[in-house]
Amino acid sequence: MITTSRPTFPFTRTTKSRIKEVDFSNIEFGKYISDHMLEADYLNDSWQTPKIVPFGDIPMSPAMLSLHYGQSVFEGMKAFKNKDGDICIFRPQKHSERLNKSLARMCMPEIPEDLFIQSLHAIVETDKDWIPSTEGASLYIRPFVFAFEPRLGVKIADHFKFFILTSPAGAYFSKPTKLKVEKTFVRAAEGGTGFAKCAGNYGGAFYPTQLARQQGFDQVLWTDAKEHKYIDEAGVMNVMFLINGKLITPQLTSALLDGVTRDSILKLAPTLGTTVEERRVSVEEIEEAFKKGTISEAFGTGTAAVVSPIATINIDGKDYNLPTAGPESFQQRVKQKLNNIRLGHEADVYGWNYIIHV
Numbered sequence: 251m252i253t254t255s256r257p258t259f260p261f262t263r264t265t266k267s268r269i270k271e272v273d274f275s276n277i278e279f280g281k282y283i284s285d286h287m288l289e290a291d292y293l294n295d296s297w298q299t300p301k302i303v304p305f306g307d308i309p310m311s312p313a314m315l316s317l318h319y320g321q322s323v324f325e326g327m328k329a330f331k332n333k334d335g336d337i338c339i340f341r342p343q344k345h346s347e348r349l350n351k352s353l354a355r356m357c358m359p360e361i362p363e364d365l366f367i368q369s370l371h372a373i374v375e376t377d378k379d380w381i382p383s384t385e386g387a388s389l390y391i392r393p394f395v396f397a398f399e400p401r402l403g404v405k406i407a408d409h410f411k412f413f414i415l416t417s418p419a420g421a422y423f424s425k426p427t428k429l430k431v432e433k434t435f436v437r438a439a440e441g442g443t444g445f446a447k448c449a450g451n452y453g454g455a456f457y458p459t460q461l462a463r464q465q466g467f468d469q470v471l472w473t474d475a476k477e478h479k480y481i482d483e484a485g486v487m488n489v490m491f492l493i494n495g496k497l498i499t500p501q502l503t504s505a506l507l508d509g510v511t512r513d514s515i516l517k518l519a520p521t522l523g524t525t526v527e528e529r530r531v532s533v534e535e536i537e538e539a540f541k542k543g544t545i546s547e548a549f550g551t552g553t554a555a556v557v558s559p560i561a562t563i564n565i566d567g568k569d570y571n572l573p574t575a576g577p578e579s580f581q582q583r584v585k586q587k588l589n590n591i592r593l594g595h596e597a598d599v600y601g602w603n604y605i606i607h608v
């Protein structure tokens with residue numbers, strides 16, 4: 251999809267750019283926030299025209315409802331400088347759909363797709379100089395919506411705010427991780443909010459993750475809330491396994507986050523000659539596959555790293571190890587292919603790229 255003109259939202263330019271403070275050769279993730287932000291209010295039952303203003307603090311009431319009752323959702327996505335020097339925002343429609351599912355689950359007002367995409371376009375183009383151009387680097391985009399109405403009673407707010415912040419991100423290579431299959435704590439239960447990118451899901455995951463870290467693991471491998479028998483996700487990533495050469499991943503349920511990276515990899519796998527199975531994946535199946543030597547790879551998927559190799563899975567106190575994933579591994583090849591599509595080295599046959607000519 252290609253667009254040409256930047257949406258004309260009210261714009262206040264910063265008088266003091268901070269871009270010179272950024273060391274683009276060594277960017278620490280999330281450390282620098284670009285000069286401007288997009289801000290919109292939901293008032294009187296409708297989204298008002300967004301405005302672009304200098305990034306900065308906002309005045310808020312300590313009685314703001316989102317602080318008390320958790321109506322707060324976000325997205326995480328990326329823009330790239332492609333090989334022609336144009337801007338590519340990756341899969342904005344898919345992120346819009348997911349944001350609206352999150353908002354609906356939390357009784358928050360949905361944002362029309364064209365308003366969302368115009369907002370992305372406007373803020374990314376405004377701060378286009380913040381998009382790093384080094385290979386693998388990107389501009390991380392953080393849209394979020396929260397209840398703004400001040401009130402102490404438990405209620406659905408009637409005033410919400412929508413913001414978009416952006417932040418330059420370096421090429422991110424995840425080191426191989428060590429995961430613990432979690433059978434005590436739960437991230438999400440079916441019927442709950444696991445499929446929504448709502449703030450509370452992350453707050454609730456900190457404690458079990460901290461315990462796992464104290465035990466020497468990087469992350470937990472979440473299992474289903476009912477039986478702790480089936481694998482859901484790896485920390486804040488979706489998870490995939492290569493068993494007997496097939497790509498196997500837990501099917502989506504209301505307890506799983508529908509990752510855009512997950513979806514993209516599942517679509518690309520057949521073009522790399524790899525069969526996909528989306529179904530329930532039991533811990534027992536993974537343990538068996540380790541014992542039989544039929545598992546060759548396991549990795550997490552997410553916007554931050556695309557793929558994050560898994561080195562060790564700990565099941566009931568026993569470590570099972572995987573070899574380092576080399577350039578010929580499925581995960582490295584699919585990551586390369588995804589990056590090639592985003593940067594324009596390969597045809598975007600799926601229409602994933604939203605291109606802004608600059």
Ligand SMILES: *Cc1c(COP(=O)(O)O)cnc(C)c1O
Pocket residue numbers: 326447483485486487488507508509510511512551552553554
């Ligand atoms: C965001 C997220 C993912 C990954 O989604 P992407 O769209 O691929 O970035 C997976 N699991 C959880 C819990 C997440 O919050």
